Amino acid sequence: MQPMTPQAFVRAFVAFLLGVVVGTIGTVVHRAVTPWGVxxxxxxxxxxxxxxxxxxxxxxxxxxxxxVFLAVMVLTQTGPGGDVLVPSGDNVNDVWLGGVWLGGSMGALVLAALAPRRWFSDAPRSAPVPPSSVVPPDQP
Structure with missing residues (x-):
């Protein structure tokens, strides 16, 4: 576990701001080119x-x-002029894309959270044991 130093708080805040930007860009772009935008x-x-x-x-x-969660949830709401970036109306294509974006963005966050810790470790791996050094059991 990492200690919560002032530097860790600053990095978390910078990451939060980056998440807001990424969530905003994703919400705006997900309907741009079907299905590649999403x-x-x-x-x-x-x-x-x-x-x-x-x-x-x-x-x-x-x-x-x-x-990301904050940006996506805020931009999913109906705007003051009635505009909607993630529609949920009668058009099946728009509802499908909106559902894929909402579920996919949260699923991507879960995938990143569940990735093994060793992928992010800077510690060197131990060297593999060469096969020639393994002694076979005695054969009767």
Missing amino acids: VAAIGLVLATAVTMRAWAGWPAFVGVAGG
Whole structure:
């Protein structure tokens, strides 16, 4: 577990701001080119979450996840003029893309959280044992 130093708080805050930017870009772009816009937006969320976890560990990951979640949930709401970025009306194609974006962005965050710790470790791996040094059991 990493100690919560002032530097860790700053990194978590920077990651939060980056998460807000990524969530905003993904929400705006996910309907741009069907279906590649939503695929690119989910890929952006996954790449950002993995990068933040590798850069500064769990505090930064929590920051980026909170930023993405906040941006996506706020931009899902109906705007003051009635505009909607993630529609849920009668058009099946728009509802499908919106559902994939909402579920996919949260799924990408879960995938980044469940990635093995050893992927993000700077510790050197132990050398594998060469096969010739293994002594076979005595054969009767």
